Amino acid sequence: MIKTPLCELLGIEYPIFQGGMAWISDGKLAAAVSNGGGLGIISAMNANAQYVREQIQLARSLTDKPFGVNIMLMSPFADEVAQVVAEEKVAVVTTGAGNPGKFMPLWLEAGIKVIPVVASVGMAKLVTKAGAAAIIAEGGESGGHVGELTTMVLVPQVCDATDLPVLAAGGIGDGRGIAAAFMLGAVGVQVGTRFLVAHECGVHPNYKKKVLKANDIATMTTGKRLGHPVRQIKNQFAKEFFKAEYSQISDEELEKLGSGALYRAAVEGDEKTGDFLAGQIAGMVNKEQPAAEIIQEMFTEAEEVLKGANKWVK
Numbered sequence: 001m002i003k004t005p006l007c008e009l010l011g012i013e014y015p016i017f018q019g020g021m022a023w024i025s026d027g028k029l030a031a032a033v034s035n036g037g038g039l040g041i042i043s044a045m046n047a048n049a050q051y052v053r054e055q056i057q058l059a060r061s062l063t064d065k066p067f068g069v070n071i072m073l074m075s076p077f078a079d080e081v082a083q084v085v086a087e088e089k090v091a092v093v094t095t096g097a098g099n100p101g102k103f104m105p106l107w108l109e110a111g112i113k114v115i116p117v118v119a120s121v122g123m124a125k126l127v128t129k130a131g132a133a134a135i136i137a138e139g140g141e142s143g144g145h146v147g148e149l150t151t152m153v154l155v156p157q158v159c160d161a162t163d164l165p166v167l168a169a170g171g172i173g174d175g176r177g178i179a180a181a182f183m184l185g186a187v188g189v190q191v192g193t194r195f196l197v198a199h200e201c202g203v204h205p206n207y208k209k210k211v212l213k214a215n216d217i218a219t220m221t222t223g224k225r226l227g228h229p230v231r232q233i234k235n236q237f238a239k240e241f242f243k244a245e246y247s248q249i250s251d252e253e254l255e256k257l258g259s260g261a262l263y264r265a266a267v268e269g270d271e272k273t274g275d276f277l278a279g280q281i282a283g284m285v286n287k288e289q290p291a292a293e294i295i296q297e298m299f300t301e302a303e304e305v306l307k308g309a310n311k312w313v314k
Contacts, residue, residue: 002178002299002306006165006188009133010092010113011066013037014295016178017115017136017167019192020070020094021144021277022046023266024203027058029291032200034065036292041068041094049080056088068092068115073100074228086110094136097145097228099123101130117169117190119147119154121161128162135162136190139170143193143279146170146221146231152184159185173281175301182306191298193279198291204269207276210235214282223258226251233276237261241275 006015018025018033022045030040040063042055052069059067069085071078074097082103085093089110093100096117100107107114113133118124124135137158139151147154151170159166168181169190181189195201197208210233222242223229232238244257258275265274289297 002303004165004182004187006134006167009165010039012039014299015167015188016295016298017041017068017094017169017188017190018195018291019142019144019169019190020044020068020096021192021196022072023263024196024201024207025070026202027055028062029195029198029201030055030067031059031062031065032198032291033195033295034059034063034067036290036295038291038295039066039068039092040291041070041092044069044071044075044077044081044085046072046075046077047081048077049084052081053084053088056085056090066091068094070094070096070117071100071103072096073098078103082106085112092133099126099130100132101126104130104132115167118158119149121154121157124158124161128164132164134165134167134188136167136169137186138190139168140221140231141171141280142169143219143231143277143282146229151181155181155184155186171279171281173279173284173298175298175303176305177281178298178302179305179309182302183309193281194285194294194298195291196278197285197288198294199288200291203266206269206271207265207274208288210271210276211278211282211285212287214278214285216280216283218282219278219280226254230275230277231279233278233282235274235276236272237275 004015014037016038020041020043025043033040116127117136140146167188168186261275264270
């Protein structure tokens with residue numbers, strides 16, 4: 001069985017986090033992942049404090065295992081959500097889209113382990129100094145907001161830049177990906193896209209169908225012009241947004257064009273005007289399973305791969 005320092009740090013059975021996906025990662029999915037031995041994560045997205053508190057309480061009603069909340073620091077409700085997670089004393093807070101330094105004293109005083117998502121070595125160094133418990137190094141293969149570097153090159157450089165435990169994210173959807181992450185120096189992984197098709201995931205069925213039908217070139221990245229690129233499955237919306245991005249349209253109009261698109265995909269299942277965020281690993285996701293089964297299958301595969309790791313070494 002695979003055990004790493006991350007398991008001891010957080011009291012989890014398997015060193016795997018479920019990614020915080022907006023309009024998708026709710027209390028029900030987070031609880032299912034935590035019950036399966038990983039660390040489930042609720043997405044605070046752009047929601048207000050009341051919504052986040054409700055999802056935390058929902059997760060607590062479904063599991064007695066640790067779980068976390070992902071806070072997007074660009075959210076207009078970031079300040080009030082930061083206060084809620086401190087009051088609720090969640091086990092873990094993961095952060096994205098910025099530097100969490102402003103909130104670190106509050107969270108650390110509440111006994112929360114803060115584990116930021118970073119896309120560069122510079123940010124990894126900043127959050128290390130700020131008191132992070134671990135770091136998630138996320139490559140551009142991932143779904144949703146992405147950076148420039150790939151997982152293969154980002155993870156080892158982050159591992160070299162910090163003494164903190166590092167999780168690898170982006171392009172990981174089976175046991176081979178987990179094994180590869182360990183070889184790069186990580187002690188755990190964060191997985192998003194594969195959990196989109198977990199039985200406990202409440203995303204619209206059309207979203208799940210798109211992930212299950214995806215192939216290796218099914219995704220594309222848009223939003224670079226706006227400074228916050230995202231990866232999604234190609235569809236009418238993605239192609240039209242990409243075209244508009246390189247037109248004379250203003251940045252304000254471009255932002256408006258994308259407004260509500262993820263909601264339309266995740267909640268309404270609108271296949272034409274919805275934005276179906278998913279990582280490149282979608283091409284390897286081909287079946288729906290309970291969250292616990294996904295975790296067990298991935299780590300069983302990883303063990304087999306690692307047992308054969310010296311195959312080519314004489």
